[in-house]
Amino acid sequence: MNNLIGESIFRGNWKKFSHSDLYDCLNLLPDKDLLKDIGFDEQIRWMTYLYSAPKTISGKTLNNRNHVIGLYDPFAKRKCFPAGLRFCINVYTGCSHWCKYCYSVGYIRDSFIGRKKKIYREQFVKDIEELKALNLTPSPLHLSNSTDPLQPLENVQKDMLWTLNKLSENQNLFTTITILTKNPELLSSNEYLTICREINNLKVEVSCAFFDEKRKSSIELCSPSIRSRLKGMASLRKSNISVALRLDPLFPREPLSQKYFKKPRLTDYGAPVAQTEGDINNLLKFANDINCYRIIVSPLKLTFGRYQKSDIVERYLPLYKELGEGKLIKKGNAFRMPNEYFVELLEYPKQLAKHYGIEIFYCKQSLFNTK
Numbered sequence: 323m324n325n326l327i328g329e330s331i332f333r334g335n336w337k338k339f340s341h342s343d344l345y346d347c348l349n350l351l352p353d354k355d356l357l358k359d360i361g362f363d364e365q366i367r368w369m370t371y372l373y374s375a376p377k378t379i380s381g382k383t384l385n386n387r388n389h390v391i392g393l394y395d396p397f398a399k400r401k402c403f404p405a406g407l408r409f410c411i412n413v414y415t416g417c418s419h420w421c422k423y424c425y426s427v428g429y430i431r432d433s434f435i436g437r438k439k440k441i442y443r444e445q446f447v448k449d450i451e452e453l454k455a456l457n458l459t460p461s462p463l464h465l466s467n468s469t470d471p472l473q474p475l476e477n478v479q480k481d482m483l484w485t486l487n488k489l490s491e492n493q494n495l496f497t498t499i500t501i502l503t504k505n506p507e508l509l510s511s512n513e514y515l516t517i518c519r520e521i522n523n524l525k526v527e528v529s530c531a532f533f534d535e536k537r538k539s540s541i542e543l544c545s546p547s548i549r550s551r552l553k554g555m556a557s558l559r560k561s562n563i564s565v566a567l568r569l570d571p572l573f574p575r576e577p578l579s580q581k582y583f584k585k586p587r588l589t590d591y592g593a594p595v596a597q598t599e600g601d602i603n604n605l606l607k608f609a610n611d612i613n614c615y616r617i618i619v620s621p622l623k624l625t626f627g628r629y630q631k632s633d634i635v636e637r638y639l640p641l642y643k644e645l646g647e648g649k650l651i652k653k654g655n656a657f658r659m660p661n662e663y664f665v666e667l668l669e670y671p672k673q674l675a676k677h678y679g680i681e682i683f684y685c686k687q688s689l690f691n692t693k
């Protein structure tokens with residue numbers, strides 16, 4: 323351990339973990355499965371990266387260390403997330419695309435205001451230094467779960483461009499580097515594309531749930547147009563960058579299944595028409611034409627924001643209530659559609675994907691398949 327980590331990276335009151343206190347500290351982990359199936363030496367190194375070792379063990383809790391290269395979904399229990407440890411960088415805080423279905427309203431204050439992180443670059447450099455010194459087994463990296471790293475702020479702040487440069491120099495620390503965005507057009511511009519080409523194992527996931535611009539604009543108030551997204555995706559593919567289409571979220575759509583609904587139209591429940599079968603066909607056809615490597619889907623969750631209210635929740639709520647036979651299905655801070663209905667909703671895109679010969683994955687399943 324001492325040989326692996328130079329003293330220079332231990333700063334402030336960060337005390338490194340020793341073999342002897344590992345057992346006690348493992349017991350202090352909020353999620354006992356976090357480091358399951360990892361060898362003893364590597365457990366120590368992960369603990370050192372993630373936590374400050376308490377000065378004395380008894381009665382103490384572990385303190386999280388601040389990183390910009392942090393754990394992917396740190397609040398999820400590993401039991402429901404068994405694909406191994408992975409990293410995530412949220413380049414900015416908040417996101418100005420203003421998608422009414424955004425999950426981040428549940429945990430980020432002023433989530434529709436994109437802003438830079440104070441010591442982002444300095445902390446990033448420290449994190450890379452530590453990852454190198456700790457020699458952790460390379461894991462997948464995702465940018466970004468709670469913000470779009472290529473939102474308008476990027477045009478002035480350029481932290482994503484800077485990050486891509488640094489990642490290209492340190493790509494051996496990660497197995498895959500996945501960018502999630504609604505702005506592939508910026509990524510396909512020369513200064514970004516030049517760096518993207520230098521990153522092996524780069525994957526770009528483009529969220530595009532709509533085909534109709536008006537429907538898009540009524541639900542994603544300030545996100546890039548569909549035209550811009552399709553143009554950006556096509557140019558990335560032309561440069562041989564791997565691109566996945568995220569048909570995400572999947573909205574309830576007509577024809578409404580008689581198995582679940584008494585009324586025939588979405589508007590009978592006050593819900594907007596967001597996606598039609600024609601839209602889905604157009605998107606999958608496009609994905610096939612440009613040779614996307616996969617389609618990723620997830621159901622519409624109605625997140626009731628701690629910090630922000632969205633009319634989308636109110637507008638879909640009567641529909642979700644009927645789906646739950648009068649009861650709302652609540653999990654975490656969102657109302658969900660029943661899984662059986664999602665399976666039914668998925669049938670049409672699944673058939674199309676089969677027809678076009680593209681793999682289609684549920685969001686979490688896609689994650690587990692990204693090694």
Ligand code: SF4
Pocket residue numbers: 417418419420421423424425426467468469470504
């Ligand atoms: S692009 Fe993503 S992070 Fe940004 S507002 Fe939309 S859903 Fe939220």
